[in-house]
Amino acid sequence: MRSAHPGEDALDTILQLVLNGLAVGCIYGLVALGFVLIYKATELVNFAQGDLLMLGAFTCYMFVVWYGVGYWVALALAVALVALFGAVLDATILRRVIGQPQFSVVMLTIGLGAIFRSFASIAWGSEIYTLPTPFSARATRVAGVAVSHEYVSIIVGTVALCAVLYAFFTFTRVGLAMQAASQNQLAAYYMGIPVKLMFSLIWAISAGVAAIAGVLLAPVSLIDINLGFIGLKAFAAAVLGGFGSIPGALVGGVTIGLIELFSGAYLPQGFKDVAAYVVLLVVLAVRPQGMFGAIVRKKV
Amino acid sequence: MADPLLTVTNLETYYGPIMAIRGISFVVPERSVVTILGANGAGKSTILKTVSGVMDPQKGTVTFAGREIQGMDPDRVTRLGISHVPEGREVFPFLSVRENLMMGAFTRRDAAGVGEDLELVYSYFPVLRSRAEQRAGSLSGGEQQMLAISRALMARPRMMLLDEPSLGLSPRLVKEIFEIIARINRERGVTVLLVEQNANMALHIADYGYVLEVGRIVMEDTCARLLEKEDIKEFYLGMKESGVRGTRRWKRKKTWR
Ligand SMILES: Nc1ncnc2c1ncn2[C@@H]1O[C@H](COP(=O)(O)OP(=O)(O)OP(=O)(O)O)[C@@H](O)[C@H]1O
Ligand SMILES: [Mg+2]
Numbered sequence: 073m074r075s076a077h078p079g080e081d082a083l084d085t086i087l088q089l090v091l092n093g094l095a096v097g098c099i100y101g102l103v104a105l106g107f108v109l110i111y112k113a114t115e116l117v118n119f120a121q122g123d124l125l126m127l128g129a130f131t132c133y134m135f136v137v138w139y140g141v142g143y144w145v146a147l148a149l150a151v152a153l154v155a156l157f158g159a160v161l162d163a164t165i166l167r168r169v170i171g172q173p174q175f176s177v178v179m180l181t182i183g184l185g186a187i188f189r190s191f192a193s194i195a196w197g198s199e200i201y202t203l204p205t206p207f208s209a210r211a212t213r214v215a216g217v218a219v220s221h222e223y224v225s226i227i228v229g230t231v232a233l234c235a236v237l238y239a240f241f242t243f244t245r246v247g248l249a250m251q252a253a254s255q256n257q258l259a260a261y262y263m264g265i266p267v268k269l270m271f272s273l274i275w276a277i278s279a280g281v282a283a284i285a286g287v288l289l290a291p292v293s294l295i296d297i298n299l300g301f302i303g304l305k306a307f308a309a310a311v312l313g314g315f316g317s318i319p320g321a322l323v324g325g326v327t328i329g330l331i332e333l334f335s336g337a338y339l340p341q342g343f344k345d346v347a348a349y350v351v352l353l354v355v356l357a358v359r360p361q362g363m364f365g366a367i368v369r370k371k372v
Numbered sequence: 373m374a375d376p377l378l379t380v381t382n383l384e385t386y387y388g389p390i391m392a393i394r395g396i397s398f399v400v401p402e403r404s405v406v407t408i409l410g411a412n413g414a415g416k417s418t419i420l421k422t423v424s425g426v427m428d429p430q431k432g433t434v435t436f437a438g439r440e441i442q443g444m445d446p447d448r449v450t451r452l453g454i455s456h457v458p459e460g461r462e463v464f465p466f467l468s469v470r471e472n473l474m475m476g477a478f479t480r481r482d483a484a485g486v487g488e489d490l491e492l493v494y495s496y497f498p499v500l501r502s503r504a505e506q507r508a509g510s511l512s513g514g515e516q517q518m519l520a521i522s523r524a525l526m527a528r529p530r531m532m533l534l535d536e537p538s539l540g541l542s543p544r545l546v547k548e549i550f551e552i553i554a555r556i557n558r559e560r561g562v563t564v565l566l567v568e569q570n571a572n573m574a575l576h577i578a579d580y581g582y583v584l585e586v587g588r589i590v591m592e593d594t595c596a597r598l599l600e601k602e603d604i605k606e607f608y609l610g611m612k613e614s615g616v617r618g619t620r621r622w623k624r625k626k627t628w629r
Binding site: 245248249251252255256258259260261262263264265266267 | 426447450455465472478
C-alpha cells in the first residue's frame with residue numbers, strides 16, 4: 073500500500089540528505105581548515121592532512137578496542153598524540169623545506185602520506201574496522217525524521233571545535249601571536265615572538281583537528297588505511313573556499329558535502345564522486361579567488 | 373663616562389657573496405639618541421638588522437649592556453630590551469590596532485604595566501586610540517608608522533632601533549613623529565639608534581651622528597658639529613629632492629675619504 077502522504081517520504085529523504093551532507097561536509101571542512109592554517113602560516117600545502125585524519129581514527133580505535141580505554145579518554149589521547157606528531161613533523165622535516173619550490177613540498181607531503189599509510193597497515197593491519205562510540209547506531213525521531221546520533225555528533229563536534237578555535241585565535245595571547253606570525257613572520261620576530269614554536273603549534277593544531285575529524289568520521293565510515301583519501305575532497309573544499317580563508321574552508325567543506333550527497337541521490341551513478349570537482353571548476357571559472365578568497369595578497 | 377649601552381665593533385655582514393657592511397664600529401651611550409645617516413643602499417637597514425639579530429654578521433661583535441648578542445635569535449634580543457621598528461612599518465595587517473600593540477608586549481608578563489603603556493602610547497598618538505579596533509592594514513601610511521613605533525614601545529625597551537621613520541610621510545607628520553621620538557627618549561629614558569635619510573630632522577634630535585657610505589663609516593661627530601660641515605650641508609641638507617641626492621653624491625664623494 074502506498075503511503076497516505078506521498079510528499080512526506082520525499083521530504084524525509086531530503087532532510088536525511090541535508091543532515092548527512094552537512095555532517096560529511098563538516099569533516100571536509102575540518103580537514104580543509106588544517107590545510108588553510110598550515111598554508112597561511114608557512115605557505116606549505118600539506119597533502120598528508122587526510123592521512124593525519126586516518127592516523128587519528130586508528131589511534132582512537134586502538135585505545136578503545138585493543139586496550140579497553142573509554143571513548144572520551146581514547147579521543148583525547150588520539151588527538152594529543154597526533155597533534156604532537158604534527159609538531160614533530162614540522163620541527164624535524166617540514167621546516168627544512170620552507171622556501172623550496174612548492175612542487176618539491178607537494179611531493180614530500182604526498183610521500184609522507186604514503187609512509188603514514190604503510191605505517192598504519194604495519195601497526196594496525198589492513199583490515200577494515202568499526203569504532204564503537206557512544207553515538208553508534210542510535211537515532212532519535214524528530215518530527216517524524218529519524219536523526220542518527222552519529223551524524224549529529226559530527227555536526228555538534230565541528231561547531232564546538234570551531235567555537236573553541238575561534239576563541240583561542242581571537243582572545244588568547246598565543247593565539248594572536250600565531251596569527252601575527254602567519255601574517256608577517258619578520259615583524260613577529262621583531263616582537264620577540266618565537267616564530268618557529270608558533271609554526272610547530274599551528275602544525276599541532278592542524279594535526280589535532282584532523283585527528284578529531286577522523287574520530288568523528290569513524291562511526292559513519294569504516295576505518296581503513298585509505299580513509300585519508302578524503303583529504304583530496306577536503307583540498308577541493310579549501311580551494312573552493314579561497315585557500316587562505318578559514319570560514320571559506322568550512323563553508324567550502326559543507327558545500328561539497330551537500331552537493332555530493334544530493335548528486336549521489338538524484339543523479340545517475342558515478343556523479344557522486346565527481347560532483348565536488350565539477351562544482352569546484354565552475355566556481356573557479358566564475359570567481360578564480362574562490363568563494364571567500366581575498367584579492368589582497370598577504371605580505372610575505 | 374660609563375660603558376655605552378650598545379657597542380658595535382668591526383661588524384661585517386653579507387647578503388650571500390655581497391658584503392653590505394664592511395667593518396663598522398660605533399657606540400650608543402645609554403639614554404642618548406644616535407643617528408646613522410646614509411644614502412640608499414649604504415647599509416643602514418643591514419646594520420639595524422644585524423643588531424636586532426635578524427641577520428648574523430660574518431665578523432665583529434655587538435655588545436648590549438655588557439653582553440655579546442651578535443648571532444642571537446631576534447626574539448631573545450627583544451627580550452634583552454632592544455625593540456626594532458623596521459623599515460616600511462611591517463604591521464600585522466589583519467590584526468586590529470590594539471592587537472598589534474598587544475603583540476608588541478608579547479614578551480611581557482606584567483598585565484598592569486602593559487595596560488599603563490597602552491595608555492601611554494595612546495597619549496602619544498591619540499589617533500591610534502580612535503582606530504583601536506580597526507585592522508592595521510587599513511590605516512594610512514603615517515598611522516601605520518605611529519603604530520609601528522608604538523608597538524615597539526609596548527615592549528618597554530631599553531633601546532629602540534628606528535629605521536627611517538620619516539619615510540613617505542608629510543613634512544608635518546615627520547615633525548610630529550620626531551617630536552614624539554625625542555619625548556620617548558627624554559621622558560622614558562629610552563636609548564635611540566635612528567637610521568635616516570632625512571638628515572635635517574635626524575641631526576636636530578640626535579646627540580651624535582655617523583655618516584655611512586657603501587658599508588663604511590666615513591664621518592662621525594656630534595650632531596651640532598655635523599650640521600656645520602660643508603659636506604653634510606651640501607649632500608644631506610641642501611637637497612630637498614631625494615631623487616637628485618643620489619646622483620649628485622657620486623661627484624663629490626671622494627672629499628670624505
Ligand atoms: N636581501 C638582499 N639581498 C642581497 N643584497 C641586499 C639585500 N638587501 C640589501 N642588499 C644590499 O645591501 C646593501 C645595503 O642595503 P640596506 O638595505 O642596508 O641599505 P639602506 O642603507 O637601508 O638603504 P635604504 O635607504 O634604501 O633603505 C645594498 O647594496 C643592497 O643592495
Ligand atoms: Mg634601509
